[in-house]
Amino acid sequence: MKRILTGLKPSGELTLGSLIGGIMGTIERQEEYESFIFVPDMHAITVRQDPKVLRERIRKNVALYLACGVEADKNIIYLQSENLYHANLSWVLECNTYMGEASRMTQYKDKSSKKENVTVGLFTYPILMASDILLYDADYVPVGIDQKQHVELARNIAERFNKTYGDTFKVPEPLIPKLGAKIMDLQEPTKKMSKSDDSYKGVILLLDDEKTIRKKIMSAVTDSDSKVYYDPENKPGISNLLTIYSCLKKISMDKTEEHFRNYNYGLLKKEVADVVVETLSNIQRKYNELISSNEIDKILDRGREITNKIAEEKVREVFSKVGLGR
Ligand code: ATP
């Protein structure tokens, strides 16, 4: 059985973008693949986090995975920080990654140019991500377009390591959704909807209430034309709303365009808001049941046990090939 692996950082509240670009791809494939879904909490501390808030978010993330439709018995769900092998392997991979290739990561360039006090962790972040993936010999990694370059780095590291030390890692493939790989900010539709934004005005959070969701969608930035059709270049706002509708309804863009052909912008927004509210209220109902239950701990204990065994074996093999230890 092929393996699929993905993670959503607990660095902010999860958004509609994290659902469509990150988690939906895994949910759709959970029947046919062996899936590994984890919370990359160590990735979250590349920027300063409030420890109490971070801990709460980790739990929230797991509850949201489950509420979104990840089934606990069909998937292995775990926390990155509960498996010390992630950071162990990451060190060896860092020593097999060149400054040049790590420096080319556009997310690092973007994020570091906007911040002061940039940490070394923000720079080495993609190598820890490579470790997350390579530890488990994942075949596929469903991610949004922003993470594609990181998965490519993981591929390069794996190929180089295999060439130098002999076959050790599976070379993973990114799985980018054809539609919805980049859900845009509703206020600035040329920019990714991001949970680490300062303002959540254009960002739909998975736990937003109905009134907030409707308000955000009804005030989404559009254009001065009045026709509804998909053209991300010239009509980014409208195209983003159509994409959200099409992904959540699981219908093609052709069918979506057809459906909205004679709509005005106000009516389009209302119907998009209806489908978002319906999707998120179902998720929130399940989330509320789960968040205070002890089911989450049971699931994470099982995940910790399974993944530690797999990872230990891989790290032993790597250490031995590199010549570490006795
Ligand atoms: P940030 O929002 O802080 O930049 P992130 O969105 O990269 O972080 P995650 O929530 O961990 O962080 O992302 C989880 C997955 O969801 C990744 O595969 C990412 O590519 C995808 N994703 C996140 N935002 C979007 C978006 N707006 N559109 C499509 N996919 C997204």
Ligand code: LTN
């Ligand atoms: N870098 C990703 C989160 C992440 C991830 C991973 C995704 C960390 N490790 C491994 C897929 C596979 C992000 O910022 N969204």
